[in-house]
Amino acid sequence: MGLELVAFRLYAPYFGYSVYVWGSMISVVMLALAGGYALGGCVADRSHSDVSLYALIMGSAVYQLVIVIFVHSILFALWQKGEFAGPVMATLIIYAFPMMALAGTAPFVIRMVARESHVGSVAGMVYAISTAGGIAGTLLDQLLAVAMVGHDGHRCGSSAECASR
Numbered sequence: 001m002g003l004e005l006v007a008f009r010l011y012a013p014y015f016g017y018s019v020y021v022w023g024s025m026i027s028v029v030m031l032a033l034a035g036g037y038a039l040g041g042c043v044a045d046r047s048h049s050d051v052s053l054y055a056l057i058m059g060s061a062v063y064q065l066v067i068v069i070f071v072h073s074i075l076f077a078l079w080q081k082g083e084f085a086g087p088v089m090a091t092l093i094i095y096a097f098p099m100m101a102l103a104g105t106a107p108f109v110i111r112m113v114a115r116e117s118h119v120g121s122v123a124g125m126v127y128a129i130s131t132a133g134g135i136a137g138t139l140l141d142q143l144l145a146v147a148m149v150g151h152d153g154h155r156c157g158s159s160a161e162c163a164s165r
Contacts, residue, residue, distance in 0.1 A: 001134045002141035003095060004029055010071065011087055014079040021087045028091035032099035040104025044111045053108040060101035067094050106130060 007025055008017075015021045043052055067074075074093055078086045106126055114122040 001138040003099065005138060005141055007091065007095060011075065011090065014075045015083050015086050015090075018083050020083045024084050024087045025091045028088055029095060029099055032096040033103040036100035036103025037106060039100065041107035043104065044107040047108075050108070050112065053105055053112075056101045056104050056108075060098040063101075064098050067098075 004026060007029075008022065011021055011025065040056070043056075047053075071094060075090055078090050080086070081089060110119070110123050110126050113126070
């Protein structure tokens with residue numbers, strides 16, 4: 001959720017704030033999550049160690065770090081594609097891989113924690129904790145973004161300066 005909020009804020013100068021931007025970005029993220037859950041389950045079943053789990057997390061982090069360097073160039077190159085196609089392509093490039101990788105971690109965690117007779121309750125608990133973490137991350141991200149950038153997208157020198165905007 002935090003990545004989606006950041007994406008919407010990041011995309012705004014290039015694609016605007018329309019429902020098409022939101023809808024296309026969220027759709028691609030949901031597709032990446034679904035693919036990540038499915039692929040993560042397959043890899044978790046075939047993996048004999050937890051190395052693949054850590055590789056997914058590290059791969060996502062490294063990819064996001066590299067993307068930070070090129071994100072504005074990518075968005076600038078895609079801004080003329082329109083308010084639907086532009087955000088779809090941007091989200092595929094910027095967020096699809098890290099979202100798939102991070103979604104793929106849930107099946108690993110379930111496999112690591114579950115015993116044969118308690119798979120359902122473990123899966124439910126993993127997704128409940130994941131959702132609670134998403135809520136906390138979204139609120140924290142929102143509060144930090146507003147404090148650091150301000151309501152109108154301009155960097156503020158102090159919280160009083162942000163409040164006066």
